[in-house]
Amino acid sequence: MAEKRRAPIVGRYTQEEVALATRNSGMPLEALRYDLTPAGLHYLLIHFDIPALETASWMLRIEGLASRPRDFGLEELRRMPSRTVRMTMECAGNGRGQTSPRYPSMPWMEEGVSTAEWTGVSLSILLNESKIKPSVREIVFHGADRGFDRGIEHSYSRSLTPEEAMRDDVVLAYAMNGAPLLPQHGAPLRLVVPDWYGMASVKWLERIEAIDGAFDGVQQALSYHFRSVAGEKGMPCTRMRVNSLMVPPGIPDYFGRRRTVEAGMVELLGRAWSGDGEVKRVEVAVDGAWQDAKLEASAGPHAWRRWTARWLAAKGAHELRCRATDASGAVQPLEPPWDVTGFGNNAAQKVEVTVR
Amino acid sequence: MAEKRRAPIVGRYTQEEVALATRNSGMPLEALRYDLTPAGLHYLLIHFDIPALETASWMLRIEGLASRPRDFGLEELRRMPSRTVRMTMECAGNGRGQTSPRYPSMPWMEEGVSTAEWTGVSLSILLNESKIKPSVREIVFHGADRGFDRGIEHSYSRSLTPEEAMRDDVVLAYAMNGAPLLPQHGAPLRLVVPDWYGMASVKWLERIEAIDGAFDGVQQALSYHFRSVAGEKGMPCTRMRVNSLMVPPGIPDYFGRRRTVEAGMVELLGRAWSGDGEVKRVEVAVDGAWQDAKLEASAGPHAWRRWTARWLAAKGAHELRCRATDASGAVQPLEPPWDVTGFGNNAAQKVEVTVR
Structure with a gap:
């Protein structure tokens, strides 16, 4: 494959x-108020175009190293036992737009995250029914886009190891x-793959292929890797790094989005999530002074966790930040971690406010 | 009011x-394939934040110069005779991002347009029931944002003359x-106001006020005016200028969106609309040579009109454009019309393609 690299962009966009x-669409941050994003x-990151698929003629083919390769129609899938998974999904490139130099791609500020309930069939049911062979090393998911x-040139395709693919909560979803x-x-x-960045959750699924090697598609082998220098092999993006966001308090300026807040007690509200374990702690800083936020009960193993904090707002300009810690001990950094392609930027959010 | 003007931006964003x-969200252009945007x-242009309104406690107040001012709850409105209007809505700032220098605001390329069916109560029913007085010069619509x-500082508010407000197809919508x-x-x-740019269709409506003067709110008196120089009074944005778009053919490059098309017969498909009368003609140009497209039947007085054209694509680089003419005789220009704030850019779309 003759890869063409794009030169980094410095400064303005x-x-x-x-x-x-x-x-593409971000989730406006005030929508952090909803447990489930309406x-x-x-958020939407669509690499190519939304394909025009006809449900009536559409079939999912399971093929490759399977003893019983076959096609499934949507009605047949709907009649199978269903499973609903509540999961937070974040784009691996979320936060890329806050960095410079940055890779030429979607310039997310911080809105590339949302939570939904996905209903469908456990992938493991279909893989078992198709009798995937023991020699299989990867399961490849091919989209129509x-x-x-x-x-x-390629169709959007990604792979998982059989172990990841067989997790109960990995679902082929027909409802949201x-x-x-x-x-x-x-x-x-x-496909929806809980805990992983959104690139794993292949849309417009047409074909699932069991192979005995490592899948070398563009979106698997070239894109979605952490790299400190361009051209190195790098480490694949997999699970979401610990991250958190708050609803910016007060009212915004249309252009620039700076917030104006009334002096007095302010209830801060946000969400925190991680693909590497439960969120164990959220802290909030006002002008650099950190204190613990109040964590609400878990909303499930794959969903963001709601948190609140009270702030006695005094007149003047202030900077609010929040950061989460997960069960693995990982804490959000204060500055964006360096990555050539702008993946995995989980730096603590900054919200500039004027209290009056 | 002490207006602060923002300095124009030149070049990069x-x-x-x-x-x-x-x-905010644009409508990806491949969604021009749908009669009704799913x-x-x-598209979404949200000036401030999405307010958190509780339907149960929400009331619409009609007040000001009305003999029977009163409040309406949502259930009461739902029990009144309903009306459904199919309408194309376009942001007045659509296309702003293609210009330089440009006003600091939402840098739409061309995706700020969509079509939906809105269901609700004709505004005229409520204005009649409230007995708006003959001295009323404007009806003001106040949003909660x-x-x-x-x-x-202001809540988003806009006004209409009683004549515009009493049009049957002006609807207070509770369904989409x-x-x-x-x-x-x-x-x-x-509120939904057919034929007008989207700024007239006030969201999160809380209050309708009948006044005997000219409403001087920010979004009415300062914003949404065509101006050739900064600071002049200008002409208010009202009805949508004639405009058209095509679904970019072939497949895209992820970054840059340049299209690759197979040589041979290509069916081009698009939509055309105008707030000033029926679309009467659509033309398509390949490398500057214009020819008529085929117009389909009208989809209603306020909805975009579907068109198609056949193109025998020859290998190489080509530029596709489309332009519409409406019943008033207005034709889309080939270059963006100059406007200080970037409103009303209805220049003919350009799509760069490589045929292989």
């Missing part, structure tokens, strides 16, 4: 970046928050 | 512009495409 930001507010990235899957979220069927 | 592009793909723009209105689209109730 290019028209290509803005075109991606306009096409329809149309869940096609285009060029890094100079190479109790409603039929929308076209932009992968209808008629998508 | 600022972080404030990208933050707005990430927060939930979650309708609040913040700063141009240095002035047959489903309850979503929070980001103005739940529990919003």
Whole structure:
């Protein structure tokens, strides 16, 4: 594969970046108030175009190293035992737009995260039924969306090891928050992989392929790696790093989004999540002084956790931040961790406010 | 009012512009394939934050110069005769991001347009029931969303003349495409004003006020005016200028979105609309040679019109454009019309393709 690398961008943003930001959708941060992100507010990162798939003629094919390869129609999948998973999904590139130099891609500030309930069939049921062979090393998920990235034409495809793929909560979803899957979220069927960054949850699924090697597709072998220098092999992006966000308090300026808050007691509200274990602690800083926030009960093993903190706001300009710690002991850094392609930026959020 | 003007931006985009592009949502152009834009793909321009309104306690107040001012709850409105209007809505700032210098605001490329069916109560029914007085010159619509723009704190409010407000198809909508209105689209109730740019369709409606003067709110008197030089009074933005877009053919590059198309016969598909009368003609240009597209039947007085064109694509690089003409005789220009604040850019779309 003749990979074409894109030169990093320094400083202000290019028209290509803005075109991606306009096409794709972030979750406005005030929507952190919802346990489940309402329809149309869940973030969207669509690499190519939303394909025009006909549910009536659509089939999911399971093929490759399987003793019983076969096709499944949507109605058959709907008749199988269903499973609903509540999960927080974050784009691996979330926060990329806050860095410079940065890789030419979607310039997320911090809105590339949301939580939904996905309903479908456990992938393990289909893999068992297809009798995947013991020699299988990876399960590849092929989407219907096609285009060029890094100079190479391909359909969007990703793989998982059989061990990851067989987790109960890995689901082939045909519904989202109790409603039929929308076209932009992968209808008629998508994969959802809890705890992992969103790139693993392949949309517009058409084909599942069991192979005995390592999948070398563009989105698996070239993109979605942590790299400290361009061109190195790097480490694959997998589970979401610990992260947290707050609802910016007060009211915004339309342009610049700076917040104005009334002096007095302010209830801060946010969410924290991690793909590496339960969120164990959230801290909030006002002008650099950290204190513990109040963590609410877990909303499930794969969902963000709600937190609150009280702040006696005094007149003047202030900087609010929040940071979470997960069960693995990982804490959010205060500055963006360096990555060539801008993946995994879980630096603590900053919210600038004026109290009056 | 002490208006603060923002300095124009030249060339590349600022972080404030990208933050707005990430927060707000455009309609990906492949969604021009849908007669009605599916939930979650309708464009969104949210000036401040999505307010957290409780439907149970929410009331719409009609007040000011009315003989029977009163409050309406949502259930009462739902029991009144309902009306469904199919309408195309476009942001007045659509296309702003293609210009330089440009006003610091949402840097739309061309995705700030969509079509939905809105269901609710004709505004005229409520105005008649409230017995608006003959001295009324404007009806003001106050939303619950609040913040700063141009240095002035305000809730989002806009006005219409009684004549415009009494049009049958001006609706107070509680449903969109047959489903309850979503929070980001103005739940529990919003105004929809067919044929006008989107700024007239006030979301999160709380109060309708009949006044005997000209409303001087920020979004009415300062913003949403066509101006050739900063500071002049200008002409208010009202009805949508004639405009059209095509689904970019072929497959995209992820970054840059350049299209690759197979040589041979290509079916081009698009939509055209105008707030000033029926679309009468659509033309398509390949490398500057214009020819008529095929117009399909009207989809209603306020909805975009579907069009198709066949193109025998020859290998190489090509530029595709489309432009519409409406019943008033207005034709889309080939270059963006100059406007200080970047409103009303209806220049003919350009799509760069490589045919292989």
